[in-house]
Amino acid sequence: MKIAEPNAVFVAAPEGRKPEHRRRLALFDLGFRPFYLCGAAFGALALTIWLLVLAGEPLFGGYLLRADPIGWHAHEMVFGFAAAIVVGFLLTAVRAWTGRDTARGAALASLALLWLAGRVLVWSGPALPAAVVDSVFLPVAALLLLRVLVKAGNRRNYFIAVVLLAFGALNAAFHTFSIDARPDLAMRAVYASAGIVVLLVSVISGRVIPMFTANAIPGFVARRWRFVELTVAPLTLAAFFADAFALHAAIVAPLALLACGVHLARMIGWRSHAVRGRPILAILHLAYAWLPLGFAMLALSALGSARVPHSLAMHAFAAGAIGGAIIAMITRTARGHTGRPLVADRRDVACYALVMAAGALRVLGPLVAPSWHSTWIFAAGICWVVAFALYVASYAAPLSRPREDGKPG
Incomplete structure (x- = not known):
């Protein structure tokens, strides 16, 4: 699957372009x-x-x-x-x-x-x-x-x-x-569907993160291991569906640990630890880092760890990986497809920081201080709400107007 990124070069609209072009919905x-x-x-x-x-x-x-x-x-x-x-x-x-x-x-x-x-x-x-x-x-x-x-x-x-x-x-x-x-079975359908969204995050990230990193960092070459790339999608789905179908811990935990391992191996090959100073790129790596963490927590939850309830593992995927991947892509692709520079501004960076903070507060907070569970939930929720409200305030106009460069899309 080839992912084509829009032209990252900003081109000003021709001076002769009619004002009606910019006002059109x-x-x-x-x-x-x-x-x-x-x-x-x-x-x-x-x-x-x-x-x-x-x-x-x-x-x-x-x-x-x-x-x-x-x-x-x-x-x-x-x-x-x-x-x-x-x-x-x-x-x-x-x-x-x-x-x-x-x-x-x-x-x-x-x-x-x-x-x-x-x-x-x-x-x-x-x-x-x-x-x-x-x-x-x-x-x-x-x-x-x-x-x-x-x-x-x-x-x-x-x-x-x-x-x-x-x-x-x-x-x-x-x-x-x-x-x-049957709310119990309904919730299991949600767990399985979260696995499908995580699968999409994994597949798309596996194609765009190395490409975007190579475009941004001179001389960068991602390492890929055939075994990892062949197994990352099946193991991701297998771990989620084993959990959703409430299979025995002896099945769920090993699958989750294997999924954790292949996602971590991917990040090592991408040299995610070396990505600095480029927020629009770093957020992709940070969001992906929640996947190995989420699968490690899912394994611990399956094994009955009292400190890692199932809901924490699910929120590692939902608030951390999915939330992070979403804020990363809806800023980057909105910029590219509206003809704006692929450089995060201060509001974008604030959105990234707030979503990552929401994930950390919701997942890591209860691990550190379980007695403050309600406080962590409300703090995380506020960060999330502010992040996406800020996105709407920042992008409502560009998403509603024609491209800056006059191209279709």
Whole structure:
């Protein structure tokens, strides 16, 4: 799978370009625009709601929020927030891989409205309409991508559509279990779906991090080991699905440790420890570092460690790896695809620091001082909310306007 990065050179718009060009609404020109903006806004809003729930504030809401608040939080962060960013990224990436439009204009607006309708219905209910509408989003996105890939003859990337369909199937399973009053099984669907998002983070990172690092650091050459590259994806999925299916610790722990080992080996080959002074690059390496840590914690949790409950391991993946990868990519690709320099400004750096702080406070805080568990959760949540609210404030205008260089996209 080839990942094409937009031209990193900033080109000023021609002086003769009409002012109307800059004023035109470009929000539905390419998939990253509505889904990065709406996804980031929802990421901040959903965490704000969750903090209010934890604080005991009475909130109006039906379906999941009333019957299973923890399930609502887990579902919306994976199938609401993360799914929006994944779809936005893939709609943009597939266009780069194939040279064909994925969805734009009315089609893209309709897909974004479908995602938004899912968020509203999962909040308000009724349960059955919420389940149906929300479960349709990912399969529709998968079929849109598959149609473009088939027309372009891009067979090696068909797996992207398969992964999204599996992601959607797990969402449907979550709703089925929730309606049947089986929150335990619904949560296991979330664990498996988190594994799919981590798989995507792993696959995409494995291609872009060495490339971006080589572009930024003269003379950099990544080391790759065939065994590591062949096993990293299967071991990632195997560890997550073994955990999601509640298999015996004798199966989950070794798989998690093997996954930890191959992800750590990747980082050694990428010389992640040597990346300094380039925040837009360093954040990719920092986000990836949560993967070996998360798998090590998953192994300890499976073995019954009292200091490492399962929720901490899951938040290492969710808040650390997924959250870090998302803030890294939605700043970098938004800059590149809007014709802006690929250099993080102070607000970008603040977003990176706040998301990494949220992960550290949520995961490492309870390890150091378990008695302050609630304090760590609220501190982490505040960092997360501020980070994604700052992203929305910083990128709302660029994502809504045409590219600075006048190119399509």
